[in-house]
Amino acid sequence: MTVQAPKKTPGFRLPKDTLRFVLLCIQALIFLAPLYWMVTTAFKTDGDAIAQPVQWFPANPTLENFNIILNTPDANILRWAWNSLFTSVAYTVAHLFVACLTAYPFARMKFKGREQWFWFLLASMMIPNIVTLIPLYIMMIDFNWIDSYHVLIWPGVANVFGVFMMRQFFSSIPVELEEAARLDGANSLVIFFRILLPLSVPALVTLGVFSFLGAWNNYLWPQFMVHGDMLTLPVGIGNFTMRYGIEYGKLMAGATITAIPVLLVYVFAQKYIEQGMTLTGLKE
Amino acid sequence: MLKTATKPTATKRSIFALNESNPLVPYLYLVPHAILFFVFFVYPIGYGVWVSMHRWDPLNTISPYVGLEFYTNLFDPNKIQAQFFWKSVVNTCIFVAWSVPALVVVALLLAVQLQKPILFRGFFRTVFFSPGILSVSVVAILWRWVFDNGNGLVNVVRRDVFNLPIINYMTDENIVWLPIVIATIWWTVGFNMNLYLAAMSGISQSYYEAAELDGANGFQKFWHITLPLLQPTTLFVAVTTVLASFNLYGQSVLMTNGGPSRSTQSVIHYITEEGFTNNQFSSATAMSFVFGLIMLVFTVIQFRMMAKDVTRSRGN
Numbered sequence: 001m002t003v004q005a006p007k008k009t010p011g012f013r014l015p016k017d018t019l020r021f022v023l024l025c026i027q028a029l030i031f032l033a034p035l036y037w038m039v040t041t042a043f044k045t046d047g048d049a050i051a052q053p054v055q056w057f058p059a060n061p062t063l064e065n066f067n068i069i070l071n072t073p074d075a076n077i078l079r080w081a082w083n084s085l086f087t088s089v090a091y092t093v094a095h096l097f098v099a100c101l102t103a104y105p106f107a108r109m110k111f112k113g114r115e116q117w118f119w120f121l122l123a124s125m126m127i128p129n130i131v132t133l134i135p136l137y138i139m140m141i142d143f144n145w146i147d148s149y150h151v152l153i154w155p156g157v158a159n160v161f162g163v164f165m166m167r168q169f170f171s172s173i174p175v176e177l178e179e180a181a182r183l184d185g186a187n188s189l190v191i192f193f194r195i196l197l198p199l200s201v202p203a204l205v206t207l208g209v210f211s212f213l214g215a216w217n218n219y220l221w222p223q224f225m226v227h228g229d230m231l232t233l234p235v236g237i238g239n240f241t242m243r244y245g246i247e248y249g250k251l252m253a254g255a256t257i258t259a260i261p262v263l264l265v266y267v268f269a270q271k272y273i274e275q276g277m278t279l280t281g282l283k284e
Numbered sequence: 285m286l287k288t289a290t291k292p293t294a295t296k297r298s299i300f301a302l303n304e305s306n307p308l309v310p311y312l313y314l315v316p317h318a319i320l321f322f323v324f325f326v327y328p329i330g331y332g333v334w335v336s337m338h339r340w341d342p343l344n345t346i347s348p349y350v351g352l353e354f355y356t357n358l359f360d361p362n363k364i365q366a367q368f369f370w371k372s373v374v375n376t377c378i379f380v381a382w383s384v385p386a387l388v389v390v391a392l393l394l395a396v397q398l399q400k401p402i403l404f405r406g407f408f409r410t411v412f413f414s415p416g417i418l419s420v421s422v423v424a425i426l427w428r429w430v431f432d433n434g435n436g437l438v439n440v441v442r443r444d445v446f447n448l449p450i451i452n453y454m455t456d457e458n459i460v461w462l463p464i465v466i467a468t469i470w471w472t473v474g475f476n477m478n479l480y481l482a483a484m485s486g487i488s489q490s491y492y493e494a495a496e497l498d499g500a501n502g503f504q505k506f507w508h509i510t511l512p513l514l515q516p517t518t519l520f521v522a523v524t525t526v527l528a529s530f531n532l533y534g535q536s537v538l539m540t541n542g543g544p545s546r547s548t549q550s551v552i553h554y555i556t557e558e559g560f561t562n563n564q565f566s567s568a569t570a571m572s573f574v575f576g577l578i579m580l581v582f583t584v585i586q587f588r589m590m591a592k593d594v595t596r597s598r599g600n
Contacts, residue, residue, distance in 0.1 A: 274413075
C-alpha cells in the first residue's frame with residue numbers, strides 16, 4: 001500500500017490522526033473483505049457465485065444453500081454443533097476444576113517433592129503434542145472410546161498450562177485472608193472453595209474462555225477420533241470441502257453457520273479474551 | 285468474607301483431616317491431575333516408544349519386535365517414507381520461514397498504528413483479532429474460495445478491477461504457499477498484535493516526550509525507543525509463532541490437501557496420512573518422535589535465547 005506523504009504546505013496538510021484513521025480503515029476493510037465474501041456467497045445461487053462480471057452483492061439472494069446444508073441426510077449439523085458445545089463445556093469445567101485443584105498446593109502448601117514435580121510438569125510443556133497422537137489413538141481404541149464423548153473430553157484435561165496459570169494467580173492472593181480463616185477453624189477445602197476460588201473469578205473466566213475456544217476449534221484430534229453423528233462442528237464442516245468440492249455457495253453457507261456463533265460469542269467475551277492474553281501471554 | 289464466631293477448634297490429628305497437621309493433604313489435591321497426566325501424557329510417550337519399535341497393526345493380535353527399523357528407514361534415501369517425510373519437513377520449514385517474519389512484522393505494524401488513542405480503536409482491535417477465534421476449517425474453506433483459481437475474490441479483483449490475467453494460486457507449486465501463508469496471517473496475526481499492544485502500554489511516555497524535545501520524528505521515535513524496548517516481546521512473539529507454525533496442519537490439509545504433488549504437505553499431515561490412512565501406526569509413531577525431537581531442539585534453543593535476553597536486559 002503506497003500512501004502519498006502529507007504535503008508540508010499548511011493549507012493542504014492532512015492531520016496525522018486522520019491519515020492514521022484512513023489507513024486503519026483500509027486495513028480493516030482488507031481484513032473484513034474475506035468475511036463479506038463468505039457471507040454474500042452463501043446467499044448466492046451457484047450460477048451467481050461464479051458470474052462474470054462479479055456480483056458484489058447477491059442479485060438473487062437465496063436461502064437455498066443453507067437449506068441444502070442443513071438438510072443433507074448424512075450431515076447432521078445441529079447434532080455436530082451440540083457435540084461441540086457439550087464436549088467443549090464439559091472439557092472446560094473439568095479442566096478448570098483439575099487445574100485449580102492442582103495449582104492450590106503448588107501455590108500455598110509446602111510438601112516434599114513440590115519443586116521437582118512442578119519442574120517436571122513445566123518441562124512436559126516443551127514436548128510437542130504430535131508425539132502422543134498415535135499412541136493415544138491406539139489407547140483410545142483399547143479404551144473403546146472412539147466415537148464417544150469421552151475421547152473429546154478427557155485426554156486434554158491434564159493440560160499443564162492451566163495449572164501453571166492458576167498457580168501464578170493463587171500466589172498473588174494475600175496469605176492473610178487464608179490465615180484469618182484458618183484461625184476460625186477452616187480446613188483447606190473450605191479455604192479453597194470459599195476464599196481462593198471466589199477471588200480468582202477473573203483468572204477462571206480467562207482460562208475458561210481459552211479452554212472453551214481451544215476445545216471448540218480443535219481440529220486434528222477429533223478428526224481421527226470421532227465420525228458420523230459424533231463429529232464436532234469444525235471437522236464436519238471441514239469435510240464439506242470433500243463433499244461439495246467447488247460448490248462454493250454451499251461451502252460458504254456451512255462456513256457462515258460455523259463462524260457466526262463464535263464471532264457473536266467473541267463480541268461478548270472480548271474483554272476477557274484480551275485481558276487473558278495480557279495475563280497469560282501464551283497461546284494454546 | 286468469612287465471619288464465623290471465634291471458636292478455634294482443635295486441629296484434628298488424623299489422615300482424614302484437611303489441614304496442615306496432615307502431611308498427605310497436598311498430595312490428595314494433586315492426585316486427580318497426576319492420574320490424568322500419567323494416563324494421557326506420560327504413559328503414551330512410553331507406549332509410543334514401544335509401538336515405534338514393534339510392528340503394530342490394528343488387525344493383528346501380535347506385534348513383532350523390529351527394533352529401530354522404523355527409525356533407520358527414515359534415514360534411508362531409498363525408502364519412500366524417508367523421501368516423503370523429509371520433503372514434508374522441508375515444506376514445514378518453508379512455511380515457518382514465510383509465515384513467522386510476516387506474523388511478527390504485520391503484528392508490529394498493526395500494533396504501532398493502534399498504540400495511540402484513535403477513533404474506534406476498540407473496533408479496529410476487534411476487527412484484526414476476531415479471525416483468530418474462527419476454527420481452522422472455516423478459515424481454510426473461506427480462503428480457498430478467496431484464492432480460487434477461476435472465480436476467487438483475488439482473481440475477480442485482478443480480472444474485473446485491474447484487468448490482469450488470472451493466476452492459478454492453488455495449483456501452481458511456485459506460489460501455492462502464498463494463499464496458505466496469507467490465510468494464516470489473517471487468522472493469527474491479531475494474537476501477536478495484542479501481545480505487542482500490551483507491551484507498548486507498558487512503555488513510559490516520558491521517553492517519547494524527551495525524544496520530542498530533541499526533535500525526533502515519528503519514525504525515529506519508533507526506531508530508537510519503541511523497537512528496542514519491545515525486543516523481549518519480539519523474541520517471545522517469534523518463539524511462540526515458530527512453534528505454532530511448526531504445527532501447521534489444518535490450513536494446508538483443507539486448502540490444498542498437501543498438493544500440488546505433496547509440495548504443501550506438512551509433517552503432521554504426513555504423519556497422520558502414514559498412520560491413519562496407510563495404517564502404518566508404528567512408522568508414523570517413529571516419525572512423530574523424530575519430528576518431536578527436531579521441534580524440541582528448536583524449543584530449547586529458543587528458551588535459551590529468551591533466558592539470555594532476560595539476563596541481558598536485567599544486567600543493563
